[in-house]
Amino acid sequence: MGLVGFWHTGYMEFHEPTGIESVGLPAPPKPPEFPCTECGLVFSSERARRAHRFDGHATKRPILLFRGRECGRTRLMVTSPSASVDWVTSDVESIAVNGRETSTSEAAGFLASVKVGVQTVAVSNGPLERTFEFDFCLAEEDDLCLVDQALEKLISSRELSRNAIDTFIMRAGRGVTARRYREGLATYLYGVLSREAVEDSGRVDASGAPLYEQRYNSAVSRLSTFDRPAAEAICGLVALHYNQFELAVRKTNSHRVSDVAARFRSILTGGSFVTTSLADRSHGSFDQALSDSVTEDLLDVGATALDGTESSVVAQLLPSLGELRPQDQFKVRLIAAEALLAVGDIDGASRHSEALRHSNETGAWYAGFRTRLQEVGR
Numbered sequence: 619m620g621l622v623g624f625w626h627t628g629y630m631e632f633h634e635p636t637g638i639e640s641v642g643l644p645a646p647p648k649p650p651e652f653p654c655t656e657c658g659l660v661f662s663s664e665r666a667r668r669a670h671r672f673d674g675h676a677t678k679r680p681i682l683l684f685r686g687r688e689c690g691r692t693r694l695m696v697t698s699p700s701a702s703v704d705w706v707t708s709d710v711e712s713i714a715v716n717g718r719e720t721s722t723s724e725a726a727g728f729l730a731s732v733k734v735g736v737q738t739v740a741v742s743n744g745p746l747e748r749t750f751e752f753d754f755c756l757a758e759e760d761d762l763c764l765v766d767q768a769l770e771k772l773i774s775s776r777e778l779s780r781n782a783i784d785t786f787i788m789r790a791g792r793g794v795t796a797r798r799y800r801e802g803l804a805t806y807l808y809g810v811l812s813r814e815a816v817e818d819s820g821r822v823d824a825s826g827a828p829l830y831e832q833r834y835n836s837a838v839s840r841l842s843t844f845d846r847p848a849a850e851a852i853c854g855l856v857a858l859h860y861n862q863f864e865l866a867v868r869k870t871n872s873h874r875v876s877d878v879a880a881r882f883r884s885i886l887t888g889g890s891f892v893t894t895s896l897a898d899r900s901h902g903s904f905d906q907a908l909s910d911s912v913t914e915d916l917l918d919v920g921a922t923a924l925d926g927t928e929s930s931v932v933a934q935l936l937p938s939l940g941e942l943r944p945q946d947q948f949k950v951r952l953i954a955a956e957a958l959l960a961v962g963d964i965d966g967a968s969r970h971s972e973a974l975r976h977s978n979e980t981g982a983w984y985a986g987f988r989t990r991l992q993e994v995g996r
Contacts, residue, residue, distance in 0.1 A: 761793030802840030809833030
């Protein structure tokens with residue numbers, strides 16, 4: 619006999635009448651109902667009704683566009699003046715700015731008038747709601763100049779310390795609307811200080827990247843929108859740091875950085891490049907004052923003559939090659955290969971070129987370099 623039969627039989631044998639059978643059990647409670655207010659359909663749960671409203675009635679998502687681009691969850695930085703026509707809504711039933719209900723036209727006018735501070739915009743369409751944040755940092759020229767003046771005082775003091783940076787922040791703080799510019803410069807300076815300090819040089823963040831790189835990255839994210847000599851110099855230096863030569867070239871206010879980056883770019887593409895020294899080329903930027911000591915050494919190497927007259931500059935850095943980051947070893951080896959080839963050191967040039975052979979960026983250069991190496995070796 620199966621289990622079902624066993625339990626069924628046992629129940630019937632031991633069950634005694636209670637009198638309820640004749641009356642009948644009370645009806646179970648009626649399950650809750652969730653009717654759709656738009657079409658009247660009834661659902662057994664709020665979740666089912668919500669799904670019906672999304673799918674059945676195709677409620678469109680409320681959208682806020684800024685200069686033609688849809689805004690998302692990430693806080694958007696606004697660093698240049700806007701007009702009411704730059705703020706457009708789509709499928710928006712109601713809108714609130716900083717918690718206050720308003721019309722779409724009034725909201726657009728208000729946002730176009732803001733210069734500084736974080737503003738919150740909430741839009742809804744039926745059951746759909748979305749919230750956006752905008753950080754307005756429209757710096758006035760006078761305030762930007764105050765920050766630049768504070769930076770020049772820091773540079774002229776020829777001291778980089780926490781106290782010096784704190785003093786810069788205090789002086790630059792008078793330029794209230796240039797907050798983001800000031801923060802970007804200070805963050806970069808703290809990054810330089812971290813890279814230079816022996817006790818901080820080995821510190822890493824949660825991802826394993828050096829702490830100073832985190833500060834460099836943060837500084838560039840703040841400074842990239844500013845058309846200021848110091849901002850361009852820093853962005854160019856950081857681009858060179860990451861071997862982003864094309865980006866570094868575009869930082870034309872940092873002539874030395876862009877010249878060196880242009881040489882690297884030309885070498886890697888297999889094209890012709892300047893073999894005379896780039897060190898004496900005039901430049902009126904902040905890059906020499908703002909670069910860290912490692913970057914300064916690498917700029918000296920990158921600017922050295924590749925016509926056989928200055929191979930000693932490269933030779934001085936080669937003994938410490940293993941202490942450099944892989945991206946910096948890449949730059950030194952590339953210059954070393956060309957400099958050693960120029961003086962006829964076939965073994966040395968070949969050794970450095972072979973170390974770069976399997977890099978994704980060196981294919982065009984390596985093919986041409988091997989040919990030149992063979993021609994010199996004949």
